[in-house]
Amino acid sequence: MKTITDIQNEIIENFELFDGDMESILFYLMDLGKKLPAMPEAHKTEDFIVKGCQSKVWLFPTFVDGKVCFEADSNTEITKGLVYLLVTIWGNQTPKDILNSELFFIEKIGMSRMIGSQRSNGFVSMIKQIKLYALAYKTKL
Amino acid sequence: MAHKLDIISIRNQFPILHQEVNGKPLIYFDNAATTQKPQSVIDALIKYYSHDNANIHRAAHTLAARSTDMFEDTRKTIQAFINAKEVEECIFTKGVTESINLVAQSWGRKFLNVGDEVIISTMEHHSNIVPWQMICEEKGAILKVIPINNAGELLMDEYDKMLSTKTKMVACVWVSNALGTINPVKNIIEKAHALGAKVLLDGAQACSHLEVDVQDLDCDFLAISSHKLYGPTGVGVLYGKRELLDAMPPYQGGGEMIKEVSFDKTTYNDIPYKFEAGTPNIGDVIAFKYALDFVNEIGKENIATHENELLKHCVDGLLEINQSFTGTSTSLSDRNVMSSGVETQPITLIGTAKEKVSVQSFIINDMHHFDAGMMLDAKGIAVRTGHHCTQPLMNYLGVDGTIRASFSIYNTLEEVDVFLEAVRKLVKR
Numbered sequence: 001m002k003t004i005t006d007i008q009n010e011i012i013e014n015f016e017l018f019d020g021d022m023e024s025i026l027f028y029l030m031d032l033g034k035k036l037p038a039m040p041e042a043h044k045t046e047d048f049i050v051k052g053c054q055s056k057v058w059l060f061p062t063f064v065d066g067k068v069c070f071e072a073d074s075n076t077e078i079t080k081g082l083v084y085l086l087v088t089i090w091g092n093q094t095p096k097d098i099l100n101s102e103l104f105f106i107e108k109i110g111m112s113r114m115i116g117s118q119r120s121n122g123f124v125s126m127i128k129q130i131k132l133y134a135l136a137y138k139t140k141l
Numbered sequence: 142m143a144h145k146l147d148i149i150s151i152r153n154q155f156p157i158l159h160q161e162v163n164g165k166p167l168i169y170f171d172n173a174a175t176t177q178k179p180q181s182v183i184d185a186l187i188k189y190y191s192h193d194n195a196n197i198h199r200a201a202h203t204l205a206a207r208s209t210d211m212f213e214d215t216r217k218t219i220q221a222f223i224n225a226k227e228v229e230e231c232i233f234t235k236g237v238t239e240s241i242n243l244v245a246q247s248w249g250r251k252f253l254n255v256g257d258e259v260i261i262s263t264m265e266h267h268s269n270i271v272p273w274q275m276i277c278e279e280k281g282a283i284l285k286v287i288p289i290n291n292a293g294e295l296l297m298d299e300y301d302k303m304l305s306t307k308t309k310m311v312a313c314v315w316v317s318n319a320l321g322t323i324n325p326v327k328n329i330i331e332k333a334h335a336l337g338a339k340v341l342l343d344g345a346q347a348c349s350h351l352e353v354d355v356q357d358l359d360c361d362f363l364a365i366s367s368h369k370l371y372g373p374t375g376v377g378v379l380y381g382k383r384e385l386l387d388a389m390p391p392y393q394g395g396g397e398m399i400k401e402v403s404f405d406k407t408t409y410n411d412i413p414y415k416f417e418a419g420t421p422n423i424g425d426v427i428a429f430k431y432a433l434d435f436v437n438e439i440g441k442e443n444i445a446t447h448e449n450e451l452l453k454h455c456v457d458g459l460l461e462i463n464q465s466f467t468g469t470s471t472s473l474s475d476r477n478v479m480s481s482g483v484e485t486q487p488i489t490l491i492g493t494a495k496e497k498v499s500v501q502s503f504i505i506n507d508m509h510h511f512d513a514g515m516m517l518d519a520k521g522i523a524v525r526t527g528h529h530c531t532q533p534l535m536n537y538l539g540v541d542g543t544i545r546a547s548f549s550i551y552n553t554l555e556e557v558d559v560f561l562e563a564v565r566k567l568v569k570r
Contacts, residue, residue, distance in 0.1 A: 022163040022519035027570075030512070055511045076509040 004097055007089045008105040015109040025110055029081030036084045039073040050125045055079040057126045061133040067092050068137055070130070079123050082106070082114060086123075090130055095138035099131060146443055152551045154179040154435070165521030168556045173318050173346060173500050173547035174525050175368045179435050182372060185428040193427075196420055198397065212423055215430040216413070219378050222433050223363065224354040230386065232379040232413040233421050237345040238268040240364035240379035241312070243416060244341055245272035247389040248362075249310070255281035257309040260338075262287040262295055262324070263537050264317040267530045269343045273312055282309070289537070293320040293492040301332065308338040315347035319529040319545065320492030321452075321500030323351070330359055339385070345369055349549070350448060350498040352441050355380050372432030373425035379416070386412045393418040444550050448499035451548040451557055455501050456490065458561035462568055463488050487568040491543045502529075502543035505567055510542045513567055517544075520563045 002010075018024040043060040050057040055076040062069045070087045074080040085105065090098050106112060114123050152158055155177045160167050169177060189211070195204035197212050220228045234240045253259070259273050263286055277284045287300045304311075311333040315326050330340045341362035344353065349370045355363055362385070367376035381389075391398050391409055395418035400408040409415050436444070463486040491502040505513055514526035527542045528535045535541060546560060 020164075023516065026512075026516055026519050055509070076511040078512050078515050 004089055004093060004101040008103070008108075011085055011089070011105050012108045020110060022110065026078055029111075030077040031081070032084045033074070033077050033080030036072060036080060036087070039071045043071055044073065050129055055123070057083055057123060059126055059129055059133075061130075061137075063137045063140070067094055068098060068130075068134055072126075074123075079114075082111065082123055083126065086126065086130070090134075095134040098134035099138060103127065146439065146447055146550075148447065148551065148553055151439070152553075154181070155551050156180060156183070158551060162521040162523070163519050168520075168522045168552075168559060170546040170548060170552065170556070170560060171523045171525045172349075172549035172552075173321075173369070173529075173545065175374065176349060176371045176549055177551065178373065178432070179371055181431040181435060182428045185431045186373065186424055189424045189427050194424070197423055198414075208423055208427070211427045211430075212421070215426050215433075218430045218433045219365070222353065222437070223348075223365070223378075223380055224356050225380055226356055227383055229412045230380055230383055232381070232386070232416045233426055234377040234379050234416075235375050235422065236368070236377035237343060237364040237366045238272075238377075240362075240377050241269055241341065241343065242272045243379055243392045244312075244362050244364075244381070245276045247392045247416075248339070248385065249273075249276035249280065249282075251388070251390055253277070253280040253282045253309055256307065257282040258285055258303075258305070258307045259283070260285045260287060260300070260303055260308055260311045260313075260333075262313050263289045264293065264295075264320060264322065264324075264531065264534050265312075265314050266318055266343065266345065267532070269312055269314060269341075270533065273310075283307075286533075287313075289534075292494050293317065293322045294494045295322075295324055295329075297325065297328065300329065304332055304336050304338070306336055308333065308336055310339050310341065312341040312343070314343040314345075316344075316350065316498050316500075317492070317531075317534075318346050318500070319502055319531045319534055319543065320494065321346075321497040321502070321547075322492060322494040323347070323496040323498060325496075326360070327358055334359065346498065346500070349436070350441070350445060361385055367425070367429045367432065370429075370432055371435055372429040373422075375422050376425045376429050381412075383412065386416070391415050391418065395419045397421075439550060445498075447550060448548050448552075451552055451554065452497065452499040452501060454554050454557045455546060455548070455561070458557065459488050459490060459501070459503060459564065462561070462565050465565075466568065488564070491538060491540065499548040500545060501547075502545045504540060504543055505564070508567060510544050513544050516567055517560070517563055520559070522560055522563055524560075 039058060044058045048058050048060045050059055055074055058073045060071040069091050072083045072087050074083050157177050193204060193207045195208045197209040199205060216228055216231050219231050225231055259277055259282055261270060261273055273284055285303050288296045290296055313324060313329055316323050326342055333340045339361040342360045344363045345366045348365050361382050363380040365378040368374040398410050398415050398418040400410050466487050467485045487506055489504050489506060510526040514524060517524055525545045529545060
């Protein structure tokens with residue numbers, strides 16, 4: 001099974017093809033967002049929303065066989081692409097592995113601004129929220 | 142008479158404009174959020190801290206005298222800029238938000254009573270809503286809101302109906318930051334005064350585009366921002382009529398605002414110092430003068446002519462994109478068509494008032510404004526996206542945000558063309 005680090009390295013390699021061209025990177029992220037499986041509307045409730053000033057993210061966790069999985073969505077296409085990557089990296093991993101991991105792909109693919117703009121972007125809060133869910137499931141074990 | 146400006150030489154005074162963002166030449170269309178600063182303003186800041194820094198109005202030494210003179214020079218320059226009757230009627234604050242809070246807290250606390258009414262408009266920035274909500278709640282006064290039409294213009298008939306002898310204050314934005322609408326403030330002021338109400342104008346957006354003459358307008362208060370007027374951040378001005386400022390209690394206590402202090406009683410200084418407690422933002426105030434000089438040198442009429450040309454080019458271009466896709470064009474006044482499900486045009490203009498400054502909000506109908514803002518940034522184009530600190534207005538318009546392009550004296554028609562091409566590409570995607 002691929003580790004969280006392996007998956008991040010693969011993502012970085014894919015993005016290297018764009019040679020830092022921001023427009024192509026954003027178009028690619030929008031395309032990736034379309035791969036995110038549709039999230040059931042019933043799960044898009046206030047309890048599972050991660051609010052930013054401009055973009056919203058919904059995140060619904062499940063815990064099966066000791067691994068955390070996520071249904072997720074966003075109201076903006078670029079954020080949705082990043083959400084897809086995050087769910088690919090952290091989905092189907094153990095709470096321990098999630099908690100022990102460091103996210104390094106965001107900066108490497110040229111999207112570090114998404115981390116800085118905490119107020120306008122639900123993505124940063126989403127990262128924190130995933131770790132909180134992982135912690136909660138770890139405590140349960 | 143307006144004359145053709147040499148925009149290239151104006152641009153050359155702004156070092157920040159000469160850079161690449163994401164590998165593309167920067168196109169700065171977020172001027173309604175803040176304008177860039179000419180070299181003269183930057184130099185003034187460096188000179189102040191390199192040669193003249195001292196606290197003002199206090200010490201006997203040379204540097205203090207120099208700083209004080211320069212600080213007060215800015216006050217004289219702003220007095221002339223807005224044609225205030227007396228220089229003491231210009232109070233330095235940290236910005237429009239503080240200017241409005243000062244009036245709401247000082248004037249409001251003394252003059253508002255239970256059942257009195259304060260009128261604002263639907264298109265206010267949060268900074269001209271929240272201070273009034275706070276003081277109205279504290280004093281048991283009532284906040285009323287002038288509605289707007291679909292073009293983004295105040296419904297003056299509704300304003301007339303709202304006005305009464307209960308109205309004590311009309312606090313209204315002169316130019317809307319989100320829509321660009323120029324409100325008929327002279328008319329608003331005349332009608333308010335006829336019933337004995339005072340008027341505060343939020344001049345954050347207006348002062349960089351329009352001629353300002355507070356005596357001709359006869360406004361009671363005007364809030365001004367330096368950083369939207371090519372000056373440094375952290376400086377604003379509150380203009381107020383002397384008789385009102387004299388009658389108002391101090392807003393904050395501290396140094397400068399006092400005449401005599403003992404543990405039994407403090408007597409207060411005269412205006413403007415009564416409202417300038419503590420060491421002010423000396424360096425930025427001094428540099429602000431150079432921003433005002435920059436505007437004066439070009440002339441407001443020339444600025445307006447150039448900016449209006451940019452706006453027209455932008456609006457025509459956006460409508461042309463719609464036409465090329467559908468054969469028709471949409472503006473906000475057609476939103477009833479949109480809501481009935483006929484969303485054929487890719488772009489909807491938000492804010493189509495007859496009287497406007499160089500601000501154009503719009504939405505791309507199948508694209509979130511956040512994505513649009515990111516995509517434009519990838520091409521080096523800086524626009525503002527979101528609710529523009531006017532959430533009640535966005536709610537009224539039924540949108541959760543817009544893309545806003547706002548133009549300034551240093552922008553060019555060629556930049557607008559690059560922007561329009563980028564928007565066209567987003568629509569086509």
